[in-house]
Amino acid sequence: MKPRELKKDIYCVGAVDWDRRLFDSLIPLPDGTSYNSYLIKGTQKTALIDTVNPPMKDVLFNNLDQLGIKKIDYVIFNHAEPDHSGSIREVLAKYPEAKAVCSDKCKPILIDRFMVAEDRFQVVGDKETLSLGDRTLEFIYAPWVHWPETMLTYLQEDKVLFPCDLFGSHIATTDMFVRDAGVEYEAAKRYWAEIMMPFRLQIQKNLDKIKDYKFNIIAPSHGPMHDKPEFIINAYRSWAFDEPGNIVVIPYVSMHGSTRRMVTRLVETLTRLGVTVKQFDLADSDIGKLAGALVDAATVVIGTPTVLTGPHPAAAYAAFLANAIKPKVKFASIIGSYGWGGRTVEVVAGMIPNLKVEIIPPVIIKGYPKEADIQALDTLAETIAAKHKQAGLK
Numbered sequence: 001m002k003p004r005e006l007k008k009d010i011y012c013v014g015a016v017d018w019d020r021r022l023f024d025s026l027i028p029l030p031d032g033t034s035y036n037s038y039l040i041k042g043t044q045k046t047a048l049i050d051t052v053n054p055p056m057k058d059v060l061f062n063n064l065d066q067l068g069i070k071k072i073d074y075v076i077f078n079h080a081e082p083d084h085s086g087s088i089r090e091v092l093a094k095y096p097e098a099k100a101v102c103s104d105k106c107k108p109i110l111i112d113r114f115m116v117a118e119d120r121f122q123v124v125g126d127k128e129t130l131s132l133g134d135r136t137l138e139f140i141y142a143p144w145v146h147w148p149e150t151m152l153t154y155l156q157e158d159k160v161l162f163p164c165d166l167f168g169s170h171i172a173t174t175d176m177f178v179r180d181a182g183v184e185y186e187a188a189k190r191y192w193a194e195i196m197m198p199f200r201l202q203i204q205k206n207l208d209k210i211k212d213y214k215f216n217i218i219a220p221s222h223g224p225m226h227d228k229p230e231f232i233i234n235a236y237r238s239w240a241f242d243e244p245g246n247i248v249v250i251p252y253v254s255m256h257g258s259t260r261r262m263v264t265r266l267v268e269t270l271t272r273l274g275v276t277v278k279q280f281d282l283a284d285s286d287i288g289k290l291a292g293a294l295v296d297a298a299t300v301v302i303g304t305p306t307v308l309t310g311p312h313p314a315a316a317y318a319a320f321l322a323n324a325i326k327p328k329v330k331f332a333s334i335i336g337s338y339g340w341g342g343r344t345v346e347v348v349a350g351m352i353p354n355l356k357v358e359i360i361p362p363v364i365i366k367g368y369p370k371e372a373d374i375q376a377l378d379t380l381a382e383t384i385a386a387k388h389k390q391a392g393l394k
């Protein structure tokens with residue numbers, strides 16, 4: 001199939017990866033992903049925006065060949081991560097006149113990672129422009145979306161933003177543009193949680209930096225494009241700036257049923273008190289879904305039995321993950337059961353220093369929960385509900 005045009009002389013030349021199920025050996029991809037690359041033909045120059053993950057470079061080359069592209073003047077590397085820049089050597093070899101255009105911080109990363117010759121680069125500064133003849137590319141430095149070297153490319157005349165990872169989603173689809181807003185919202189939220197949320201404060205600055213630009217299309221390098229850009233911009237502003245909701249997330253693991261019984265009671269009582277609860281059994285949970293749930297949660301309660309004097313490794317993994325992705329939670333607690341002793345609370349609490357939370361007194365019990373333990377869980381639920389109310393969370 002000949003590559004599709006998103007606007008006159010702007011083509012989608014990237015690859016859809018239907019079968020990939022894991023990213024960075026870490027992030028689940030239940031719906032696959034795509035590595036979007038865009039070709040822009042100006043009256044004088046031709047530019048390629050981002051490349052593709054190296055195993056799919058033949059798809060990119062086949063698309064360019066089908067368009068009859070013999071010469072590319074500029075290959076724009078918005079971001080050095082290999083899913084977008086990993087084909088750099090092959091692309092520059094196929095198009096020997098092309099300059100690799102990137103930010104000042106991106107160039108050394110590309111040289112270190114891909115051993116590209118220094119004279120192939122053209123470094124551009126923040127807000128610098130590059131003419132393609134009748135079209136103008138503007139480069140907007142946007143550090144930490146997703147790495148420190150990242151920039152966005154804005155096609156001024158057409159008002160198309162090429163933001164690489166920003167505003168993306170891991171979805172494999174034949175649709176060029178978002179067609180099912182519900183599906184896209186969930187995928188984009190999960191993607192935000194995994195990729196963007198750790199840099200929320202820097203992303204707030206970058207969202208403010210682009211707030212006066214007009215966009216007809218936002219064309220990210222993962223997932224479908226946005227022809228109604230306000231949808232994804234509003235979602236990002238909400239995730240980046242808004243207060244969390246009246247929501248508790250409970251990642252837990254249970255070995256013999258005691259911790260599970262505690263979770264069940266806590267969920268029942270919180271629900272009765274009008275709090276939304278999302279529980280995840282870590283023995284069989286999609287970590288990406290858990291990350292997505294943390295985006296707008298006000299409280300996280302980790303449930304774990306004591307194993308060999310500390311938390312269950314699955315609970316430790318969840319605590320480590322939550323600490324790394326830095327959700328805007330305000331409160332945290334720990335519940336669980338032990339057989340003869342341990343330091344579970346100290347270990348878990350010590351694993352989440354990035355979360356600027358108030359720790360609500362944990363409920364750690366011996367053996368199976370009894371009446372006094374059930375009461376303690378109800379007190380924990382009442383405390384959480386009261387804290388949410390005091391904080392004005394909705």
Ligand code: FEO
Pocket residue numbers: 079081083084146147165222
């Ligand atoms: Fe899609 Fe940060 O690379």
